[in-house]
Amino acid sequence: MLVTFEGGEGSGKSTQAKLLYDHFVAEGLDAIFVREPGSTPVAEGIRSFLLTGRSDGISPNTEALLFMAARSDLWLNVIIPALNAGKIVVSDRSQDSTVVYQGICKGVDRTLIDNIFRSFAGDVIPRRTYLFDIDPLVGIARSLSRAGNKETIFEDMGLEYHRKVRFGFLDLAQKNPGRFVVLDGELSVTELYDRIVADIGALIAQRLPQGLQELTTASS
Ligand code: TYD
Numbered sequence: 001m002l003v004t005f006e007g008g009e010g011s012g013k014s015t016q017a018k019l020l021y022d023h024f025v026a027e028g029l030d031a032i033f034v035r036e037p038g039s040t041p042v043a044e045g046i047r048s049f050l051l052t053g054r055s056d057g058i059s060p061n062t063e064a065l066l067f068m069a070a071r072s073d074l075w076l077n078v079i080i081p082a083l084n085a086g087k088i089v090v091s092d093r094s095q096d097s098t099v100v101y102q103g104i105c106k107g108v109d110r111t112l113i114d115n116i117f118r119s120f121a122g123d124v125i126p127r128r129t130y131l132f133d134i135d136p137l138v139g140i141a142r143s144l145s146r147a148g149n150k151e152t153i154f155e156d157m158g159l160e161y162h163r164k165v166r167f168g169f170l171d172l173a174q175k176n177p178g179r180f181v182v183l184d185g186e187l188s189v190t191e192l193y194d195r196i197v198a199d200i201g202a203l204i205a206q207r208l209p210q211g212l213q214e215l216t217t218a219s220s
């Protein structure tokens with residue numbers, strides 16, 4: 001099962017992604033945690049190139065191809081093997097980020113982005129995507145105030161851009177209601193965590209055989 005976390009800058013998604021991973025581990029489930037771009041040596045190299053200022057002036061198309069290259073490396077080497085081994089994969093960002101940031105917001109051809117994704121992911125898509133929705137003014141302020149944050153390339157884009165990101169994600173969520181759960185990024189860490197754990201618990205229970213489903217319902 002693949003679970004992804006998406007949202008704008010400073011929306012709180014990374015905190016919750018890690019908390020959910022810790023929850024799975026505490027429950028004794030076989031889970032891994034990844035972030036995009038990143039989580040393999042190649043993808044981390046692409047990440048530092050893209051996010052720390054060295055890619056200044058890059059065209060949207062090239063930027064999209066680099067995000068996709070990082071994703072391809074991570075999916076082929078880590079995500080697909082983990083899913084095939086029956087593990088739960090928790091991913092901080094994934095394909096939806098490229099669709100929104102490079103596709104919807106920077107005009108990169110959506111068919112190109114979708115086709116590259118299918119070339120390595122096949123028909124795998126997340127079972128659940130948590131979208132953290134937040135006013136960009138609040139989110140960017142949070143993100144920039146984080147001590148030691150040197151990956152500010154995307155935070156430095158104008159407010160209009162971040163509004164587009166927000167509505168791009170909300171539009172994707174509206175078009176994929178079975179996959180997305182939209183969460184208010186201004187809720188407390190505990191409130192968000194409780195909602196996510198309740199939702200994922202229900203999803204996992206659905207996948208268990210009938211007898212075990214009844215057992216989990218009876219014990220909760
Ligand atoms: P992330 O590490 O999630 O940073 P933050 O927690 O500040 O949101 O993402 C890094 C940046 O990369 C973020 O600004 C969004 C951008 N991004 C894209 O533009 N396209 C992509 O495909 C991905 C995965 C990220």
